[in-house]
Amino acid sequence: PAELACWLRWADALLLPAVDEGSGHLLACALASGTPCIAPRHPASMEVITDGWDGLFFGTSRSLQEALRHIADPTTQARLAAPARTDSERFDQGAVRRREAGIYRTLLQTDWPLLSVVLPFDDEYTRKCVLEQDYTNLEVILVGETSASNPRLRRVPCNSDNLAVRLNAGFKEAKGEYLTWLDPSSHLDPGALTALARELELDPEVGMVYADGGAMTKDRCPIGPPEHLDEQAIAGGAFLYRAAVAAQVGNYDPDLAGAACLEYWLRLRKQTTLRHLPRTLCSWSIAIDGNARLRVLE
DSSP states (O other), X not given: XXXXXXXXXXXXXXXXXXXXXXXXXXXXXXXXTTOOEEEESOHHHHTTOOBTTTEXXXXXXXXXXXXXXXXXXXXXXXXXXXXXXXXXXXXXXXXXXXXXXXXXXXXXXXXXXXXXXXXXXXXXXXXXXXXXXXXXXXXXXXXXXXXXXXXXXXXXXXXXXXXXXXXXXXXXXXXXXXXXXXXXXXXXXXTHHHHHHHHHHHOTTEEEEEEEEEETTSOEEOOXXXXXXXXXXXXXXXXXXXXXXXXXXXXOOGGGGGGHHHHHHHHHHHHSEEEEEEEEEEEEOOOOOHHHHHHHHO
């Protein structure tokens, strides 16, 4: 196994010319080594790899030649290799045991951790979609002036229009074990907070979980795996992270304006394990501050 792992880590890709009983294990080993796969379009290989995501399928000699040409492109190879290790986690016995224990824990528990949602700007529709979530142990912190009156809302004063400053003011007062925030351009789908909290409960080693969103046109806007975050112009929407990890990461950066969330996620990625939940749990109208994003990448 040690020698095989060395070969797989060295290789640009694993070509599996035929499928037999042990093929699935070999494909999973390749993904765990960060190596994309080329395999026949067969139920056994389709159970392990995803075509165009962490590997390529072929059905004929011609499609095999096309797959080899694709994988020979360094950009394509790097794109397919990036999510490989994350995708292999579902076959790791330790990860499976942790998740199984988490499932029993979430089924049996009667009280969920306190979850704090910070609303940096008041918006009636955003406020409504948060208050209508089915997560029971919830506190909602509204930053700045508001005319809204609801016993579940807690107001925090702030005179600044800077998003990061308002977020820092809100999270300073947050008491939850799990934290998130939502701006007026993002709206959570019903059950989104429960789905995100469940992922954190299932695996204590995950410090943050985030899901895909849908544009207001209802088209899916996938964010992609943690390895690709620095390539994204999207960050926000449906996500949840642990307060213990946030204490290590620190505050949002007031100098980064519209890219403060992306920069914060990249800092989180350095501190903890991030999990991408490939489900659409929110909708948003995307406004990108390109100059701020460049400053983050620098």
